[in-house]
Amino acid sequence: MAKIKRNKNGTRKDVIIAKAAKLFREKGFSATSMRDLAENVGVEAASLYNHISSKGEILQEICFRIANTFLSHIEQVDATDEPSISKVEMILRFHIRQMIENYEEVYVSDREWKHLTDPYLSNMQAQRRAYRQRFASIIQQGIERKEIKAIDAPTVVLIMLHAVSGIESWHRSKQKIPAEQLEENMVQILIEGLRNK
Amino acid sequence: MAKIKRNKNGTRKDVIIAKAAKLFREKGFSATSMRDLAENVGVEAASLYNHISSKGEILQEICFRIANTFLSHIEQVDATDEPSISKVEMILRFHIRQMIENYEEVYVSDREWKHLTDPYLSNMQAQRRAYRQRFASIIQQGIERKEIKAIDAPTVVLIMLHAVSGIESWHRSKQKIPAEQLEENMVQILIEGLRNK
């Protein structure tokens, strides 16, 4: 078979990871075999190992890449001096856009991280916990400043993060409303549900 | 090994399905082997086949049982003459409670139905689509009656259904707030975000 065609500014490893993300999303990590992946890449299974060291490494790359994206974004937002409710909105909007634009990887990172193996598994669990706590404390601050309704902050986080993952259905639906409208609708419901009137 | 202990009013098959639901939730359908399941049930893998006909059948039972529960509930709610926004709230509360009380099966049904095989897969897809449409049309009615904000109804459905699945995090968290409070918090945010002021 022919060589893996790499697109400009990207390694062959990147091509493999992108195809893997698509398959992992469609069928799940465990149900995707290296031979499945190889076929999609246009190569024999053994050839993949010139670019990656194991199936698990692919999942690690996806999960940690995404985790870093979100972690560095929340730090950036938290460093501003916007009102808390605006911070929450910024974070929510970032989640929505990432889920729209970087769908496959974000989705996989969210659903399949359980299949990581230690030490990566523990590391990822810690990162996720830290992220949620950071998010919750922004909300908590908003509550104390009376910008946000007096509601259990971790519950708010849980609703926001999971609501966003519903964008998967949007991707699969035939008649998609425009992405901007989707974003505004979600913000409308979730942020208005939060605001202290 | 000893026999499968069945609890009163339940068959051995029910015991197997309950254990399977727990494992499918923890590790996913594909990553759970029949030998895993057998060990958890306290029996050899081959013995399971005296009670079930295949691994897939277990998933089918879980998924269709849950789908029927929700479908018959939405029909019951829709038959009342409550205001639309109250119908939405009733449906939301039912989802929350099911997710709290019947956690394993509801969660598995929601996350693992993709691993069903045809004709069950197509059937389940159709049922899910029908449910979402039914839910959306209740919301649409609420919009027309000015009870609910003018927002894309399918987007609302998507947010509600996915937000509820966040209750998984609640189950796994150490310091759980009481179930009733969780329910009120979720309703507070989601229904108030929806209501036309």
Place this chain on the structure above:
DNA sequence: ATTTTTGTCTAACAGCTGTTAGCTTTATAG
């Protein structure tokens, strides 16, 4: 033009997968 590096291939491995056949043990019914 030749060496070196990179990438792909085939063949094979050891272990796990769901499932079946056939035999034995335990519980139920007569």
Place this chain on the structure above:
DNA sequence: CTATAAAGCTAACAGCTGTTAGACAAAAAT
């Protein structure tokens, strides 16, 4: 107490799993 039915066991199957070794080919570097 005996006959029947239900539930368990061991052993085995064919196919799939992730991964490695080693040979060959193409591309890059010298």
